[in-house]
Amino acid sequence: MLAADDLRAATLFSRLSDREIDALIPIVREQTLAKGTPLFHEGEPMDRLYLVISGWVTLFRDTNTGQRVVIRVFGPGETLAEAALFLDSAFPASGEVAEDARLVSIDRAAFERLLAASPRVATGMIASLAMHLRALTVEVEQLKTRTATERIAAFLLTCCPNGRKARSTFELPYDKSLIAQRLGMQPESLSRNLAKLGCHGISIDRNRVTIDDPKVLENALGSGTLGRLSSG
Amino acid sequence: MLAADDLRAATLFSRLSDREIDALIPIVREQTLAKGTPLFHEGEPMDRLYLVISGWVTLFRDTNTGQRVVIRVFGPGETLAEAALFLDSAFPASGEVAEDARLVSIDRAAFERLLAASPRVATGMIASLAMHLRALTVEVEQLKTRTATERIAAFLLTCCPNGRKARSTFELPYDKSLIAQRLGMQPESLSRNLAKLGCHGISIDRNRVTIDDPKVLENALGSGTLGRLSSG
DNA sequence: CGATCCACTTGACCAAAGTCAAGGCGGGTG
DNA sequence: CACCCGCCTTGACTTTGGTCAAGTGGATCG
Structure with missing residues (x-):
């Protein structure tokens, strides 16, 4: 069942009072959707906000040359398209379920009512947008300065269950082909570069990843040592 | 002198009433700064919002490997760092005047007062953030899918004084080395690819650019025809 | 239990962009 | 007017990543 904490996990709603959250629950729509389900389509006006x-x-x-560009991949606690509800022109991107997902969505009209009623929602909205902005900024920086190998390493570190103590093991969150798109490279490049990272204490078996020492990897990333490998 | 219209040019303030704009004028700081002047530095808390x-x-x-990544270049009517005032941690980037500029800035405290006092400022803030988000989204898309040549062509089109009728001539807005950074490539690449674009009806003399037919260029860009040149 | 499908991997090749190094051109200065 | 300095351009070469094509291996289904 949908819990208040599920909603409060989103920056957008994190500042709401218990009362406000409770009021929210009956007006949201909750759905469980299978991988591959389209959510909305590029060029259509956006009528819901998703969490x-x-x-x-x-x-x-x-x-229009046929290739798919992944702008971002959203995970638990993240909201999509809140900006779209605001700029009311057609939304410039499409959305799709990448891995079986449980989503909450709010109707445009209902959200606008909420926004008008509570200044805390407006505040949450600003905070949420600011975070998205920050995330995209990092993305741009990575695309402009890091090699494919480095972007992969950085990605694996973010997947690393927190703590980042020695020898973390975890599963890749979604398909490798999607990871490749997310990182702005071809699947072949991802494959090859993952193999290369073997020399840096990363082993991959199917979609299970083990990082010998996240700290060491992080330092190597920061100092640009990942480029030339020392064939270990 | 600073006019109300200068402020209203910013999305952030575009929805304010005449009265609100007038109230704004005495509390902002106006400065004229020379190219190269640093505005704020990465890692410091941000205490002003700039227009x-x-x-x-x-x-x-x-x-930390010494290279400079340009996240974005802001021009007339654009605001910087409004998100930073909100997320109050240290700001992750630095700012600098790229070409002699006239700037208006508002103190953090004053802006927070404004935000609390007028829901229209909050609304403007959301709209402004949403636009930045949109801009960065386009950026990510371009970096992921377009070649250097295509990014340059797209950039030149945005510089094209609007109308985009046949044979537009204009000056590059800032140094070529900065344009290269903005587009995520080396100055050498910019230089070479600009030369290549000669075959597509673009001529460059120093920093004066002439586009024979923007429409044609736009279509070539959309259909991916810019890649293989037909040595004209 | 084998056939098939799909996602991923691997290999060989190629094109695009980065690197390093030298050279030109203009604008400012003595 | 000659000099120097920065910015930009050009050239030769290297590296990275993309492309095309074939192969592997696990999962599913008959």
């Missing part, structure tokens, strides 16, 4: 409870959702664009 | 009236300002990060 991911579990699973993963991609935001992407299909360019 | 560019004329000229250009870069937002960048110096990575």
